[in-house]
Amino acid sequence: MEWDLVVVGAGGAGLAAAVTAAEGGASVVVLDRLRVTGGATVFAKGIFAIGSKFQKALGIDISIDEAFLQHMYYTHYLANARLVRAIFDKAADTIHWLDERGTEFIQPAELYPGAPRTWHTMKREGKSITKALEKTAKELGVEIHFRTRARKLILREGRVVGVVAEDKDGNRVEYGGKAVVIASGGFANNEEMMRKYTQAGEPTIRMAFGQVGKEGDGILMAWEAGAAKEGMHVVQRGLAGVMKKKEVLKEAPKKSQFDKHITAILKQPTFWVNANGERFFNESEFSFAHIGNAMSKQPGQVLFNVFDDAYRKYMEEEGIDVGLGVFAPKGTKIPSVVDAMQASIDKDEAWVCDTLEELAAKTGMDLATLKANVEEYNAYCDKGHDDLFAKHPAYLKPVRTPPFYAIKGHPTHVGTLGGIKINHKTEVIRADSETGLDVIPGLYAAGNVAGGMYGDTYDASHTLGLTLAFAVNSGRIAGESVLKYLGK
Ligand SMILES: Cc1cc2nc3c(=O)[nH]c(=O)nc-3n(C[C@H](O)[C@H](O)[C@H](O)COP(=O)(O)OP(=O)(O)OC[C@H]3O[C@@H](n4cnc5c(N)ncnc54)[C@H](O)[C@@H]3O)c2cc1C
Incomplete structure (x- = not known):
């Protein structure tokens, strides 16, 4: 069967891309290798934004310029400034977009003493986002195919035109699509990739919280199709944990x-x-x-x-x-x-x-x-x-x-934050591009599969909730870019 858009991964990024594209009139199928939507997104407790109505109601006044400059400074300007700006500029609108679609926000909270209140907490945590988006997606006619693992991109004359996946019985299934958004999370569960690309160290590698089935499939598929790499070393380290067994x-x-x-x-x-x-x-x-x-x-x-x-x-x-x-x-x-x-x-x-x-x-x-x-x-x-x-x-x-x-x-981590190089429209950059501007037509990446937001470390000092915000905002941007690509 053919769709306008095939989305790989039903976490925050994938569902945001699917809903955005479907609201713009695209036919969309979402594939997820697990039995439920949500991915790591369900574990997140708060999402970053500046200038939301919830912050305004509490008199929290942070300027986007200030936060942007702080982030660029924190990342030593290794982050992609246009991408960072695109996410920061969209983040408050995304809070309202999620709110309108049923996400129940509690308030922009202070994660620790003195932390800027950018972290918008939700009732039922990240599930409040994924359940609301799943419901909206279904109402819009988006199909979600569970236990379906994307394995390879289909290319025709240099354009991405679909995905080869495995169904629950291991059968090969082709999903034709005029465009593909890869949103399959990072590679936290792929110990070989963790060892090769990060400096996490063995104890940290073993403590991947909230990560199931994140084997870097989407990243490897994109690289195989000619995508450039970005930010593979960035691991979102967490607090010390008490689990041992x-x-x-x-x-x-x-x-x-x-x-x-x-x-x-x-x-x-x-x-x-x-x-x-x-x-x-x-x-x-x-x-x-x-x-x-x-x-x-x-x-x-x-x-x-x-x-x-x-x-x-x-x-x-x-x-x-x-x-x-x-x-x-x-x-x-x-x-x-x-x-x-x-x-x-x-x-x-x-x-x-x-x-x-x-x-x-x-x-x-x-x-x-x-x-x-x-x-x-x-x-x-x-x-x-x-x-x-x-x-x-x-x-x-x-x-x-x-x-x-x-x-x-014990050391913990909650995921990896890099893989595929994208631009501020979430288009995937070609590895052989001399200018760094050439993209793979029809291919987009959002959320933890994509690099460009960080230097060497996730910023848990100023921009709390940014990985979830990056997932949902880059997902929305991907959906919008796909609509433009489709001429809708
Ligand atoms: C315990 C914990 C707490 C966190 N707290 C916060 C927080 O408070 N604030 C914050 O900003 N961030 C937080 N994070 C990080 C945040 O949850 C993630 O950065 C974000 O949810 C990533 O979203 P995503 O859509 O990219 O990936 P995910 O939500 O992980 O979705 C990826 C989906 O792709 C699917 N998939 C994988 N491979 C394939 C394949 N081959 N084919 C089909 N489907 C596939 C997966 O099954 C999954 O459903 C936390 C993370 C954890 C684990």
Whole structure:
């Protein structure tokens, strides 16, 4: 059968492209290798925008120019400035577009103290977007073919004219289309590609949160068809995670495996050391991308969050200093720190110890290093200034009153952020283009398969919610570009 548009992937990017193209009068089929829509998008809690009606209602006033310049500076101008501008300019309109189609927004929230409120949270998280778009797509007559894995692009005289896919029984099925949007997410589950193209490191590679079936298919298909590469090294590192068991590492975290209290405790700016017992970071630097980067350089890529009994009491009686997104906002009182830690204590992943000697022995740290670091840190707490990492004085709380607590944090990531080189219209750039302007006619890429938005790191400091915003906005732009290509 023939369609105007074949979309590969039914996550935020693919569904946004499908709805946009269908609303413009195109016939559209969406293929997804899983049984449901949503992809990694269902795990996202907030989406970036500047100038939305929700921000205006709260008096949040950020200028797009300012955020754009900040992003370009943060990325050392390695990002594609036209693409960044296109996404930033469209982002508020996309919030309203999603709102009109049934996404239920809560509010632009502060992910951590002082963070700009660009992160628009949603009821039911990312599902609120994908379910609303799936419903709209179906009402518009868009077909969604599940358990259908795209494998190859069909080219005729240099144009992309469809996709070869495998159905659930492994049969080859051809989907003819005047245009194709690749929106199949990144390559988080393809360990070989992760090793080859990123510097994530083995422990991080194993902790791919919320990623199922992201084997880089769309990226490989596009490269095979002559697409240029961009941003393959960028990994969206996450916060330190508490999961350990091997069997859960490669799976999406199920709700039951996610204990918000211990995860929130792990995030608190206490006293963080590496496996040697050495402090390595400014604990009041809240960007999870920066935490992940710093952890990635430590032995085993792990951290130990250490605190004393006074801090335990503080978290129970005064509440936490740093919120865990929508799960445990700032000020949440942990009913019992030890109860929250218990499952990890049972797994030998968290400890309560009467002395630092015991703590070093149980965690495997070098006692002399740990003691020297505790001493040094306590002295900074006493004088109210961290001479080493300039931690914010508000969070300088000593490690002095036994018992001492430690939780081991593992590196995580929530996906890859590059692959196919696109322009600001999401057209795919040819690898053999000398000018960098020649495109593969009929081929578009959106969301995590496409590069160009970042330098070496996702920006979790200024533009919170940008990967989801990139997915949905680039999906919309792809849909609009396809309509132009089709002459609709
Ligand atoms: C735990 C977690 C929390 C997050 N929180 C946030 C947040 O708060 N804010 C934010 O901005 N970002 C967040 N992110 C990142 C964000 O979710 C992603 O960047 C974004 O959803 C990517 O959308 P996408 O459409 O490109 O990919 P996806 O939503 O992953 O969709 C890709 C789809 O393609 C399908 N597919 C793959 N291969 C094939 C194939 N060969 N054929 C057919 N279909 C295929 C997949 O099954 C999937 O359904 C989070 C991610 C995770 C995992």
